[in-house]
Amino acid sequence: MLRYVFRRLLTAIPTLFVIVTVAFFLIRVAPGGPFNQERGLSPEIKANLEAQFGLNDPLWLQYVHYLGNLLRGNFGPSYNLPDFTVTELFAKGLPISIQIGTSALVLALLLGSVLGTIAALNQNRMADYSVIALATAGSTIPTFVIAPVIQLVFGLSWKLLPIGGWGDGALINKVGPVLTLALPQIAIVARLMRGSMIESLRSHHIRTARALGLSDWSVVVKHALRGAVLPIVSFTGPAAAALLTGSIIVETIFSIPGVGRYFVDAALNRDYTLVMGTVVVIAVFTIVFNLIVDLLYAVVDPRVRYD
Amino acid sequence: MASETILSVKDLRVRFQTLDGAVDAVKGININVKAGETVAVVGESGSGKSQTMMAAMNLLSSNGEATGHVDYRGRNLLTMPKSELNKVRGRKISMIFQEPMTSLDPLYTIGNQLMEPIRRHRGLSGPAAREEALKLLRLVHIPDPERRMKSYPHEMSGGQRQRVMIAMALANDPDILIADEPTTALDVTIQAQILMLLAELQRKLGMAIVFITHDLGIVRRFADRVYVMRQGEVVEEGEAEALFANPQHAYTKMLLAAEPTGTKAPPPANAPVLLEGRNVEVVFKIGGGFLGGEPLMLRAVDKISIRLKRNQTIGIVGESGSGKSTLGRALLRLLPSDGVIRFGDRDISEADRRAMRPLRHELQLVFQDPFGSLSPRMTIGQVITEGLLVHEPALTGKQRDQRAVEALREVGLDPNARNRYPHEFSGGQRQRIAIARAMILKPKVVVLDEPTSALDRSVQKQIVELLRKLQADHQLSYLFISHDLAVVRAMADYIIVMKQGKIVEEGPTEEIFGSPREAYTQTLMNAAIDSTRFRMSA
Numbered sequence: 001m002l003r004y005v006f007r008r009l010l011t012a013i014p015t016l017f018v019i020v021t022v023a024f025f026l027i028r029v030a031p032g033g034p035f036n037q038e039r040g041l042s043p044e045i046k047a048n049l050e051a052q053f054g055l056n057d058p059l060w061l062q063y064v065h066y067l068g069n070l071l072r073g074n075f076g077p078s079y080n081l082p083d084f085t086v087t088e089l090f091a092k093g094l095p096i097s098i099q100i101g102t103s104a105l106v107l108a109l110l111l112g113s114v115l116g117t118i119a120a121l122n123q124n125r126m127a128d129y130s131v132i133a134l135a136t137a138g139s140t141i142p143t144f145v146i147a148p149v150i151q152l153v154f155g156l157s158w159k160l161l162p163i164g165g166w167g168d169g170a171l172i173n174k175v176g177p178v179l180t181l182a183l184p185q186i187a188i189v190a191r192l193m194r195g196s197m198i199e200s201l202r203s204h205h206i207r208t209a210r211a212l213g214l215s216d217w218s219v220v221v222k223h224a225l226r227g228a229v230l231p232i233v234s235f236t237g238p239a240a241a242a243l244l245t246g247s248i249i250v251e252t253i254f255s256i257p258g259v260g261r262y263f264v265d266a267a268l269n270r271d272y273t274l275v276m277g278t279v280v281v282i283a284v285f286t287i288v289f290n291l292i293v294d295l296l297y298a299v300v301d302p303r304v305r306y307d
Numbered sequence: 308m309a310s311e312t313i314l315s316v317k318d319l320r321v322r323f324q325t326l327d328g329a330v331d332a333v334k335g336i337n338i339n340v341k342a343g344e345t346v347a348v349v350g351e352s353g354s355g356k357s358q359t360m361m362a363a364m365n366l367l368s369s370n371g372e373a374t375g376h377v378d379y380r381g382r383n384l385l386t387m388p389k390s391e392l393n394k395v396r397g398r399k400i401s402m403i404f405q406e407p408m409t410s411l412d413p414l415y416t417i418g419n420q421l422m423e424p425i426r427r428h429r430g431l432s433g434p435a436a437r438e439e440a441l442k443l444l445r446l447v448h449i450p451d452p453e454r455r456m457k458s459y460p461h462e463m464s465g466g467q468r469q470r471v472m473i474a475m476a477l478a479n480d481p482d483i484l485i486a487d488e489p490t491t492a493l494d495v496t497i498q499a500q501i502l503m504l505l506a507e508l509q510r511k512l513g514m515a516i517v518f519i520t521h522d523l524g525i526v527r528r529f530a531d532r533v534y535v536m537r538q539g540e541v542v543e544e545g546e547a548e549a550l551f552a553n554p555q556h557a558y559t560k561m562l563l564a565a566e567p568t569g570t571k572a573p574p575p576a577n578a579p580v581l582l583e584g585r586n587v588e589v590v591f592k593i594g595g596g597f598l599g600g601e602p603l604m605l606r607a608v609d610k611i612s613i614r615l616k617r618n619q620t621i622g623i624v625g626e627s628g629s630g631k632s633t634l635g636r637a638l639l640r641l642l643p644s645d646g647v648i649r650f651g652d653r654d655i656s657e658a659d660r661r662a663m664r665p666l667r668h669e670l671q672l673v674f675q676d677p678f679g680s681l682s683p684r685m686t687i688g689q690v691i692t693e694g695l696l697v698h699e700p701a702l703t704g705k706q707r708d709q710r711a712v713e714a715l716r717e718v719g720l721d722p723n724a725r726n727r728y729p730h731e732f733s734g735g736q737r738q739r740i741a742i743a744r745a746m747i748l749k750p751k752v753v754v755l756d757e758p759t760s761a762l763d764r765s766v767q768k769q770i771v772e773l774l775r776k777l778q779a780d781h782q783l784s785y786l787f788i789s790h791d792l793a794v795v796r797a798m799a800d801y802i803i804v805m806k807q808g809k810i811v812e813e814g815p816t817e818e819i820f821g822s823p824r825e826a827y828t829q830t831l832m833n834a835a836i837d838s839t840r841f842r843m844s845a
Contacts, residue, residue: 204410212396216389302461
């Protein structure tokens with residue numbers, strides 16, 4: 001098992017290298033640079049700045065420098081927020097995005113699984129149709145519609161929640177963003193769970209459990225559910241990577257100082273170092289969560305062994 | 308043994324709601340089971356024999372509905388509330404199934420699954436249930452039960468899993484054990500062991516057994532009384548001995564006559580050798596690769612030599628995993644192999660796909676699965692004439708159509724069927740189509756890989772007869788791969804017995820069946836064709 005983890009982490013290195021390289025050159029292909037702003041800097045100042053950040057060096061040299069810094073854990077300074085290094089920006093924003101993302105993920109997994117299971121147990125009956133309708137709505141209404149509606153109803157009309165802001169992490173400030181982020185995921189989990197639960201309930205070993213006169217609880221929870229969560233486990237890997245690295249829509253609408261905004265903002269401003277930092281963070285999250293999921297898989301299903 | 312009736316099925320009807328409307332699977336049948344006796348419910352696939360017992364146990368799929376009476380000691384199981392029913396299921400009446408590979412939960416250990424019904428029905432504590440579970444594993448002769456308690460189902464063979472299923476079913480000392488085709492998915496030697504085990508357990512524990520089976524051999528050897536079912540109705544019932552000696556209903560007579568009979572005479576001694584393999588070897592590499600470590604080498608066919616003469620049928624028998632199918636494929640050069648393979652006077656050992664193509668029409672293959680081997684999106688005419696496009700491209704469309712008509716006639720199908728699609732045909736008809744597809748190319752050698760295994764006995768017999776007729780008409784040579792010894796005996800004049808990639812024994816059919824030399828062959832023979840009656844409860 002340990003050998004497997006080691007091997008997987010080893011193969012992560014070339015993966016990361018490829019991602020960093022592709023991203024580095026891709027963003028440079030885009031026209032413009034970090035200091036081409038609307039108002040325009042005087043040519044002297046611009047030249048100074050570019051010299052200071054080494055942007056006049058040949059591209060391959062910049063690439064080598066960047067890789068060297070990256071190996072030492074140095075993501076470089078942000079070009080557009082010059083008071084901060086990229087590392088500092090993530091140190092501040094990432095915990096916030098992780099809090100919101102984790103809450104949304106847990107909520108989605110719990111609620112989605114329960115809804116999906118209820119639907120499967122009542123296949124083609126009222127409860128099932130209600131869950132399907134809800135799930136369809138949840139996955140079709142975009143977050144940029146859900147978020148303002150939550151603000152409008154719970155914030156403005158009923159005054160139950162603040163309209164936005166982080167409020168130093170007060171619980172009440174998290175409700176809106178977490179709900180917005182979780183709703184589509186709940187829908188996906190519910191659909192997945194319904195499908196795999198229906199299949200699981202039809203399997204031969206469930207027939208055996210029924211034939212042995214086991215209680216409904218044991219048949220459903222102990223035997224059917226454990227087999228049915230496997231697709232959910234697979235789903236959790238990429239979903240966790242996506243949710244925990246922040247969402248631009250949710251963070252912008254609710255004014256949350258997370259890292260979700262950085263990706264788009266940085267790319268638009270050609271803030272090369274910040275773009276690269278975001279790419280590395282998302283890549284690492286994706287690799288790590290996929291590994292965790294594969295390990296979890298082996299815990300749930302004894303047939304999966306990594307030796 | 309005059310004993311009371313404990314299970315009585317009265318006017319049971321089972322109806323399924325399907326997209327094509329309601330289907331009546333069971334149409335008002337009556338079955339009685341007395342304490343301690345063995346009852347067999349016999350019928351071919353679709354006769355409703357399984358659904359009868361599924362209905363009794365309330366295990367029908369959700370679109371099924373059962374009406375009538377299934378009375379267990381006077382109480383109707385069909386109308387019993389679920390909580391009450393769960394005190395009967397698994398305790399008084401228990402059931403084992405056809406699919407030992409999938410009937411256990413793959414995610415829990417054997418011990419865990421075995422203890423569950425014990426704790427549930429007898430309310431024993433953990434350690435006491437564990438003791439009880441160990442006792443059960445010993446009862447069903449699982450070696451090393453302490454260790455097996457911690458095993459997962461995938462770590463056990465099919466036979467062992469079926470033993471565990473039996474242990475679970477017997478955990479609470481039931482009155483009735485329903486066995487739904489308990490040995491069909493197992494190899495013949497394992498089948499015999501499981502049947503012996505059931506007989507032994509019945510003697511020890513005294514429960515009644517209801518056998519649901521299509522295998523008349525099992526019925527003949529084990530059952531006290533028999534119900535013959537066909538299309539949802541019981542067409543005949545009676546004492547097993549009387550029924551076999553003097554069947555009344557035409558369907559029963561047909562079932563009994565469906566055992567393949569006859570033998571094949573060997574070809575003349577001077578018949579030319581058509582296909583020859585010398586020291587044929589097939590090795591599969593498992594695993595290995597990038598960071599994967601050393602691959603595992605599996606020797607599926609281990610230095611086998613074989614000579615197939617014109618108009619000869621060589622039967623290759625062995626259990627699953629013995630390498631018999633692999634050998635057949637290697638001889639047709641469908642798999643890379645070592646050793647020498649000759650077809651006629653040509654050495655084809657090194658022939659690649661291109662070099663083999665002109666020979667393919669003389670070397671044909673018919674598969675086991677008549678459902679999977681026909682493309683569902685092609686008409687029968689397209690399916691069987693596809694080979695002609697490759698091998699006789701000069702033919703006009705009209706000539707190809709003529710050949711299709713001839714080929715279909717030859718295999719006993721209506722030539723008008725050629726514009727229809729595979730799903731419109733039954734299993735037996737599809738196997739005829741697969742045979743027509745091979746025959747249209749006028750082959751010399753046909754490898755038949757379990758061509759009758761997926762079919763009901765009565766259909767099997769027809770296919771066997773068809774294959775014999777085609778052989779006689781066209782001087783064909785067959786390589787007949789099968790685990791079904793009764794069919795092999797009727798088809799082959801020479802037999803090769805394989806085990807773990809090697810030939811255990813070979814010789815003329817009469818000799819192998821008359822006086823098998825090797826212990827393994829004897830086990831195989833005993834397991835399959837033991838006509839001595841062996842009563843479970845006498």
